[in-house]
Amino acid sequence: MTSLRLVPLECGWLSTSASSVVAGLEGNVELPIPSWLVIHPTGQTALFDTGLHHDLVDGVGARYPLMARQFASRFDSDDRVSTRLEKVDVDPLSVDNIIFSHLHFDHCGGTSLIPNARIVVQQSEWDSAHLPKLIEYEVYNPADFDLGHDVLKIDGPHDVFGDGSVMCVPTPGHTAGHQSLRVNLESGPVVLTGDCVYWEAVLEGMLLPPFGFDHDLQLASMRKLRDLRDEDGCRLLYGHDATQWAGLEQSPSGII
Numbered sequence: 001m002t003s004l005r006l007v008p009l010e011c012g013w014l015s016t017s018a019s020s021v022v023a024g025l026e027g028n029v030e031l032p033i034p035s036w037l038v039i040h041p042t043g044q045t046a047l048f049d050t051g052l053h054h055d056l057v058d059g060v061g062a063r064y065p066l067m068a069r070q071f072a073s074r075f076d077s078d079d080r081v082s083t084r085l086e087k088v089d090v091d092p093l094s095v096d097n098i099i100f101s102h103l104h105f106d107h108c109g110g111t112s113l114i115p116n117a118r119i120v121v122q123q124s125e126w127d128s129a130h131l132p133k134l135i136e137y138e139v140y141n142p143a144d145f146d147l148g149h150d151v152l153k154i155d156g157p158h159d160v161f162g163d164g165s166v167m168c169v170p171t172p173g174h175t176a177g178h179q180s181l182r183v184n185l186e187s188g189p190v191v192l193t194g195d196c197v198y199w200e201a202v203l204e205g206m207l208l209p210p211f212g213f214d215h216d217l218q219l220a221s222m223r224k225l226r227d228l229r230d231e232d233g234c235r236l237l238y239g240h241d242a243t244q245w246a247g248l249e250q251s252p253s254g255i256i
């Protein structure tokens with residue numbers, strides 16, 4: 001039997017002023033937009049997030065006029081999650097699960113390209129993402145994610161494949177139902193932090209975005225991830241860390 005594999009997929013980039021994503025920082029930041037493919041030894045697959053919507057080939061304003069005031073995108077057709085999957089020899093139509101860290105536009109934009117998957121999302125995130133006020137402000141856009149897939153709404157931790165190898169770890173605060181994903185690779189456990197931690201220095205400084213659902217909850221979630229690193233030996237893979245991203249193996253063999 002082959003090993004559990006984790007394959008990082010690059011689904012475009014966003015750039016913005018650092019202070020718009022982390023309070024108090026200066027300058028600009030380039031943010032990789034990842035989707036993460038998990039291939040279970042049985043052949044079942046899960047995607048953790050789906051990247052940017054393919055409309056963003058024409059810029060952020062092509063789909064999100066308000067977000068375009070804050071973010072610029074670098075995205076071409078090769079950055080579609082479906083194309084990235086094909087490049088690592090996985091048929092987008094065959095993907096079994098989409099696990100959402102949360103439902104912001106840079107985490108669920110490619111969902112229409114993965115039509116046969118079951119979505120796994122925290123119930124509180126799904127509910128929050130349908131609130132009219134948040135849709136009006138472009139915090140969420142149900143046209144990105146509410147597309148008729150089977151949706152498994154969970155409330156708390158969840159064992160994705162039923163064998164403890166891949167676990168949803170609730171890390172609320174950035175949004176109401178944000179979750180991270182623990183993947184117990186042969187080389188050791190990794191945790192995909194999602195937007196609970198954008199990049200490494202944010203965790204060291206316990207820095208917060210200028211926005212968010214609940215900052216106290218987010219700090220508690222950040223401490224939980226730090227404990228998973230320091231006490232459980234988990235390697236953290238951050239949500240938008242350009243330096244870490246550049247060092248990851250993005251071939252079909254992935255991280256084992």
Ligand SMILES: [Zn+2]
Nearest residue numbers: 102104174195
């Ligand atoms: Zn987010």
